[in-house]
Amino acid sequence: MSFSPDSKTKKDPSIDQTIVNYNRTEAVFAIIALVLMIIGFIFSCYTFNNSRYMFKRTAGGIHFLSTGSTLTVIEVVVNSIEYEKKHMPFTYPPGATHRYGYSFVLAWLVFVCNLLSGCAFFIFSRKRKGQKAPNEEIAMADCPTIIGR
Incomplete structure (x- = not known):
């Protein structure tokens, strides 16, 4: 269904304005979820190169945002x-029957994978202080810096 102007939707009884609004919401949140997944992937790759804890938390937060966007798309489709x-x-x-199919199952799989990856990044994002740090550079980077006189 195309997003036609209001004059066409009023003339055609097969087009309901609520369905048009649902379709617009599905499209916008699907694009938002896709962009967030790409950004989350980039942040995840970056955090493996630079192991500072704050980048891991940012990647985890972005994975949670994409999880929420994916859940929004699923709920809008169902509604x-x-x-x-x-x-x-x-x-x-x-008397007509309905089934969701493979794409609906795939959407739930994406939701679960994003949720698990967000949880994993938050669980493993703690600071590695002193003896627990893998090398001296990371131990020094995670030490507090006192700025002042």
């Missing part, structure tokens, strides 16, 4: 289908 079943009988005639 738009339920709305069509209740209010658009020519789209879902009485």
Whole structure:
């Protein structure tokens, strides 16, 4: 369905403004989730090269944001289908069956993977002080710096 102007949607009874709004929301949040996943991947790769704890927490936070965006897309899809079943009988005639398919399962898999990766980055983002640091450079980088006189 294209995002047509309001004048066309009022003339065509098969186009419901609520469904158009659902489709717009799905598209926008899918793009947001994709951009956040790309940024999360870049931050994740960067944190393996520079093991400072704050980069790991940033990567974990971005993974959680992409998890939320993915969940939003899934919920909007489910609610738009339920709305069509209740209010658009020519789209879902009485007695018609419905199943989500592989893309819906894949969306839930992406949600779980992003959630687990966000949790992993937060769990492993603690500071490595003193003896626990892998080398002297990281131990010095994680020491507090006193700025003043």
